[in-house]
Amino acid sequence: MRKILYLEPVGGIAGDMFLAAGVDLGVSPGDIAQALSGLKVPGWKLAVSRAVRHAISGTHLDVVLDEREAHSHRAYADIQRLIEAAQTLPPRAKERALAVFRAIGEAEAKVHGVSIEEIHFHEVGAVDSIVDICGAAVVLELLGNPEVYAAPPPMGSGTIRVAHGSMPIPVPATLELLRDVPVRFEGVGELTTPTGAALLKVLARIGHAPDFIVERVGYGVGTKDFKDRPNVLRASLGRAEARAEGLWEVAANLDDSTPQLLGHLVERLLEEGALDAWVTPVVMKKGRPGHLLGVLVEGGKRETVMDVVLRESTTLGVRFHRVERHALERDWVEVETPWGRVRVKRGLRGAEVLNAHPEFEDCRQVAEAAGVPLKQVMTAALAALARG
Numbered sequence: 001m002r003k004i005l006y007l008e009p010v011g012g013i014a015g016d017m018f019l020a021a022g023v024d025l026g027v028s029p030g031d032i033a034q035a036l037s038g039l040k041v042p043g044w045k046l047a048v049s050r051a052v053r054h055a056i057s058g059t060h061l062d063v064v065l066d067e068r069e070a071h072s073h074r075a076y077a078d079i080q081r082l083i084e085a086a087q088t089l090p091p092r093a094k095e096r097a098l099a100v101f102r103a104i105g106e107a108e109a110k111v112h113g114v115s116i117e118e119i120h121f122h123e124v125g126a127v128d129s130i131v132d133i134c135g136a137a138v139v140l141e142l143l144g145n146p147e148v149y150a151a152p153p154p155m156g157s158g159t160i161r162v163a164h165g166s167m168p169i170p171v172p173a174t175l176e177l178l179r180d181v182p183v184r185f186e187g188v189g190e191l192t193t194p195t196g197a198a199l200l201k202v203l204a205r206i207g208h209a210p211d212f213i214v215e216r217v218g219y220g221v222g223t224k225d226f227k228d229r230p231n232v233l234r235a236s237l238g239r240a241e242a243r244a245e246g247l248w249e250v251a252a253n254l255d256d257s258t259p260q261l262l263g264h265l266v267e268r269l270l271e272e273g274a275l276d277a278w279v280t281p282v283v284m285k286k287g288r289p290g291h292l293l294g295v296l297v298e299g300g301k302r303e304t305v306m307d308v309v310l311r312e313s314t315t316l317g318v319r320f321h322r323v324e325r326h327a328l329e330r331d332w333v334e335v336e337t338p339w340g341r342v343r344v345k346r347g348l349r350g351a352e353v354l355n356a357h358p359e360f361e362d363c364r365q366v367a368e369a370a371g372v373p374l375k376q377v378m379t380a381a382l383a384a385l386a387r388g
Contacts, residue, residue, distance in 0.1 A: 002240040003146035004212040007204060009153040011053065011222060011231035012191025015132025016061050018199055021220030021235035022139035023048055024059035035138040038088030041127045042066075051221040054230035058219025063128035076105040076116055079130065086134075092145070093137035100133050100198045107176040107194070129195055136199050143237060149209040150200050152182035154229075156191035173197075181206040189226060214238040247275075248302045249323045252315040253282070255290035262291060265312050272308050273301040296323070328354060335384035339370035342381050356385055 007013070007021070023029055029046050043066030051060035074082075079101050083094055105116040140146065155170040155178075162171065169190045170178075177197040183206075192200075200206055215238045222231035254262070262279050269277040276296040284290040293313065297305045306318050328347035335344055342362035347355035358381040367374040 003144050004210065004236075004238055004240050005140075005143060005146040005148045006209040006212070006236045006238075007148065007150040007200070008234040008236075009151065009192065009196070009200075010234055011154075011224075011226055011229045012156065012187070012193075013153055013196030013200060013233050014193040014222060015129060015136060015195040015199065016063065017196065017220035017222050017233040018136045019046075019132060019139060019220070020048075020059040020061035021218045021233045022136075022143065023061060024218030024220060025143065025216050025235055025237050026218075027139050027142045029061075031142055032135050032138050035088050035090070035093070035141075036086075036131060036134055038086035039082055039130065039134060040085065041082065041130055044127050044131055046131075053221055053225060053232050056219055056221075056230045056232055058221040058232055060221040060223075062223075063131045065127055076101060082130065083134065089134065089138070090141050093134065093141050096137035096140065096203060097134045100137070100195075100202045103177060103202050104173065104194055104198045107173045107198075111172040111176055132195055133199070136203070140203065146237060147240075148204040150204040150206050151209075152184050152206055153178070153192045153196070153200060154184045154187040156187045156189050157185075158189055160190050170197075177201050178206075187226070187229065189224065191226075210240055212238045212240045246299050247323050247325055248297055248299055248320050250295040250297060250302065250305055250309065250318055250320045252293045252309055252313060252318045253284060253290060254279075254293055254313055254315055255284050255288055256314050257291060261313070262293075265293070265309070268308050268312055269295055269305060272304050273297065274305050296325075332359075333385070335381050337366065337377055337380040337384060339372060339377060339380075340366040342366055342377065344381055344385050346385075356382065358382060 019032065022032075029048050033046055045064050047062040047064045049060050050057060080098060083089065083097050083101075086094070089097070102116075109116045140148070155174070158169045159166050160169055160171065170192060171190070171194060173194045174192055174197045177194065178192075178201060181201065214236045216236070218235045218237070220233040220235065222233070224231050266277045266279065274295045274297045278294050280292045280294070282290050282292045293309065293315075295305050295309070302320065306320070309315060309318050328349055331346050331348065332343050333346060334341050343359040345357050345359060346353050358378045363377045363381060364374055367377045
């Protein structure tokens with residue numbers, strides 16, 4: 001069963017809001033703390049409470065620090081060593097946390113015009129941010145490793161004081177992190193922090209979520225209280241069984257396939273349960289000839305069909321959408337021809353036969369055995385059907 005986690009940064013997103021939303025979904029703060037206990041960063045604890053923003057109740061989480069740890073900063077290499085040495089962190093959580101820090105480091109390096117090795121994390125290098133980012137990776141493990149999707153985050157506006165001085169909102173690193181993904185330029189204040197932006201960029205697909213059945217909803221409440229919106233991150237957790245319903249059309253553009261490859265591909269798709277598969281010649285960009293592959297498949301077979309297309313064709317991606325179909329009822333009847341019996345498929349609406357077609361393989365076998373033209377056998381089969 002595929003799990004889906006859908007994040008809605010209603011009032012933005014920050015690392016503590018992600019952790020709080022996970023706790024509100026049912027993750028134990030003790031389990032998070034236990035997984036993070038191997039980090040060699042002393043002087044912190046999780047403080048969890050209930051909070052309300054604009055009449056929405058949820059979980060608020062603070063990473064409480066010793067005073068001496070509150071203003072520490074570290075280089076990327078320092079953070080990398082901390083995470084890799086933490087034996088209590090699951091391997092996948094380590095990979096995700098390192099990817100988030102790498103994304104932040106690359107964004108900061110680009111903004112400041114230096115290499116990532118020269119970057120010293122200030123706010124993001126402090127203990128609370130290390131706990132937030134590693135904790136977010138642990139939350140995904142404790143939720144069962146769901147696929148993560150997110151609505152476009154609000155960027156906010158105004159200015160903010162950071163270690164480098166006064167910065168515009170969104171701060172340059174946040175904007176760099178969210179380049180090439182959908183965002184919303186709205187709101188007042190810093191709604192999406194660099195940590196929140198990095199979590200979305202690395203851990204989630206930003207845009208439309210797939211259809212899924214919502215089973216739990218959690219609200220991570222932020223520290224600020226905005227006038228125009230509740231400062232909450234809503235997280236919906238569920239299962240993607242809804243995908244297995246209905247009919248889907250899967251399509252891919254192919255610009256470098258041979259006839260042999262296309263024929264094999266169609267055969268494989270039908271073997272794997274596709275209801276139909278077809279290839280249409282098209283003219284693609286720069287006037288190049290190509291092909292459009294189309295596949296009709298029931299929802300339960302969609303993932304299998306997409307896997308076949310990606311493995312057996314030269315495409316780098318597929319498209320898919322739901323389709324509706326009105327189909328005639330079908331049955332088979334046997335008819336007698338002068339050379340033997342063959343099956344005929346009928347399409348019916350109620351008791352009325354609207355279409356009929358002899359089964360090709362039956363007709364070919366009879367024609368070859370009798371030494372008569374195939375078309376003659378097919379014509380005789382339709383005539384026999386008409387006679388009743």
